[in-house]
Amino acid sequence: MEEIYAKFVSQKISKTRWRPVPSGSLQTAETFATGSWDNEENYVSLWSIGDLGNLDSDGGFEGDHQLLCGSRHYGDVMDLQFFDQERIVAASSTGCVTVFLHHPNNQTLTACQQWATAHYHTGPGSPSWSCAPCTGVVCNNPEIVTVGEDGRINLFRVDHKEAVRTIDNADSSTLHAVTFLRTPEILTVNSIGQLKIWDFRQQGNEPSQILSLTGDRVPLHCVDRHPNQQHVVATGGQDGMLSIWDVRQGTMPVSLLKAHEAEMWEVHFHPSNPDHLFTCSEDGSLWHWDASTDVPEKSSLFHQGGRNSTFLSHSISNQASVHQSLISSWLSTDPAKDRIEITSLLPNRTLSVNSLDVLGPCLVCGTDAEAIYVTRQLFS
């Protein structure tokens, strides 16, 4: 974890996302997208982390990520998701949802589809109308689901001009994030500490299930679903707490873990190694949660001089075999607390870390200090 590269980019970064690699390919992540916020002009940009084999002998830019292309974006980029290899969906603070298409041949990024008024407020006097920020978006080809400050849920199809389904007033408060649970069910989190499951097969404006934190209604800001066990869900709240939920049972979180000192902006399970979880926060920290079993050797690995490669392969193989037996390492409540190992990934605290994404051994995150951090050796 020593190889973490920072680059200052002169714009506050609100979102960072790896471009997915084609399934089944051996490629590693090499392109990511970023969105900016709170600038006079905001951009959606694509970056390349270049070729690992091409080490520059000068030691100059070998770890640096280079800008491939960008496109102007109206309003803050509130959320960003890759729809497929070429297309990126961006949610705007103007309530607009835009699909950008990347042309790899001439390295340009252009808007190819737009729903301009996906989210809006209707004022008390009915004709008055104002835009509402779209706060979250999630894609599952060909569907795109968006949520916003107006408490509305939209279901779009990429080839349809109009929304396929809209749930007005789905939530009385602001919806902060959305994710797919299992098609056609989605999961939303809101600013009064509730987790709601919606089933698009059901008509009407009611969620099929509501789960909530007890009493204090602490807003939830982010949500991610376990990649293999679809009932395991992680959320992050305004108080920086990490909550793990089992949506099959109960209406309360299975475990609450004290984490950051301020808003947790994003939480992500590692897509292929889900015993690992990553969170970032307004307090400027980025954490790696490791719930794989307590391998004694691991402590030596996290030492600075972990150069012994036999240790490395040993512990990795160990992890793989243990993984089978520990189906729900996140759900076993009490012992898990002892087992989870937390590492802070950023060298020193800065301003808020707004977003992160993991893919394979690579991690990217973006901050309000206008820096993008990339590492390609997460598990070394």
Next chain:
Amino acid sequence: MEELDGEPVVTSIPGVNSKKKQMCFDWGPGEMLVCETSFSKQGKSETVPGCPFIFIIRKDIDVYSQILRKLFNESHGIFVGLQRMEEDLTGKSRKAQLVRVSKNYRSVIRACMEEMHQVAIAAKDPASGHQFSSQISILSAMELIWNLCEILFIEVAPAGPLLLHLLDWVRLHVCEVDSLLADVLGSESPSRHESFWKLVTILVLQGRLDEARQMLSKEADASPTSAGMCRTLGDLMRTMPILSPGNTQTLTELELKWQHWHEECERHLQDGTFAPSPHLESLCKIMLGDEAALLEQKELLSNWYHFLVTRLLYSHPTVKPIDLHFYAQSSLDLFLGGESSPEPLDNILMAAFEFDIHQVIKECSIALSNWWFVAHLTDLLDHCKLLQSHNLYFGSNMREFLLLEYASGLFAHHSLWQLGVDYFDHCPELGRVSLEMHIERIPLSTEQKALKVLRICEQRQMTEQVRSICKILAMKAVRNNRLGSALSWSIRAKDAAFATLVSDRFLRDYCERGCFSDLDLIDNLGPAMMLSDRLTFLGKYREFHRLYGDKRFVDAASLLLSLMTSQIAPRSFWMTLLTDALPLLEQKQVIFSADQTYELLRCLEDLTSGRPAHGEPDPLQLQDDDIETTKVEMLRLSLARNLARAIVKEGSLEGS
């Protein structure tokens, strides 16, 4: 008041004719608004429209440079790290820390310079290219000054090492030689290269004697006639005593050795060893510190401080810090030779050589176009405990004054305001009030941004600002018909009055539509319900509906009654509550006890007896009154029947 340090700079505003019209202005925290008035110079009001614009005048324009943003962001991290530096670190480790911080700042400046350089090369139109190169020269001057301050004030190098540091300083900033070196060495026969002697001279001037010696050996190989001379001079270069970092020899030893070496050089010159070759002879003279010979190389030295350092190297290698200003002044005078007057940069460097920190900072403030440099340098020097005695005649000390200026500039910027917060935090006297003033002016475009601002305020216990932000958001939500949001914001702000207002809206909507909206919020109010009476009522009333829906009629009935008897329910709502009691009264089994029914009756009488006292009857009201009267009659009937049933039931129960 102190006198002015220079003429104030005149900024002309395009389109505004200040000769004809009077202007008006208003100060903002970091900027100024200016516009034309309709008054002419003579004071007569004219109707002729002048300039239709209001101008925003900003003083710290560098804040708006895209590339300098990286400087601001990266140095912010260093600044925060420096403030957190352990106070208990003392002596060597503290100094080492401070030097490292200083070097970090400089490397950020250099990184910016490099990037600016690349952009300048890539710039297509000459105007912007020119702009970039002027910014590069500013950055490079900043780095030059900072580096010198680092050597003199932070490193506080003693005699001996001082000169080594100064040499590094000059080598770092007069760096054309490296490309020349590569150029010459890359040619087929280096010694025949047209710039060969120029290169060797520069190397000697910069004290890079090893490299100079290698070049000389190339010349020796190429021309056998001068081989002997080259070797002799090379030996002189090799034997020049210098202080090396790892060496333990004392200064006196060094001075003695150096004296011997110097005499040897002198002897060679007098013997005419190098007389056949003017190049070699002039090199030898340079190595003797001969001022005339040095001044002949004015072109190659390019500036007086290079001249100063070379002169010190070859004539006073163990110069003491205290004597520096004397040599600096004479070097400056000799170098300029009365032909030109010193420029701002020269004055700043001279002030540094004189160890006059305040003069350095003052001159820099006047000469540079941004506050970044002086603010950070002053802060660092303050951490070196060099500025404590100095207080300004207004407000706070100099460090704080400069930090406040810089942070205000950041707050004036659309996106850099977040950086400014930490700077205000480290201004003990006026930082807090400045932050309070600025933070309220941040536009809250999205809830996410508002949350970030809120977090800043909450972390600093700025309750007034927290309340005001929540209120703004609650108002916004009400305007957008988002009552649920509005209610959560007023709960967060603990704003009872606003919570009452929103609750009333909820109740009104209920009366109009007959059903509640935003149940997910109202059902989960929890202890927050206690914020205001109206909110409590809203929550309890909803609870009544839930009990009723669950067919828990007895609980529902007593809750309903208690809402009225405990006076939580507003009078205006009593009729609705009584109407809600109707279906309960009409149930098959008796729900309201006799006592409860009496209570209900009293509520109804309270309500109806108070009624005729107010209001002029109008047709619409009359119609309403009609409905009302029917309702009251129905209620009375139901209550009477219920009372009868309840008395019978209670009587029979007691009897049995």
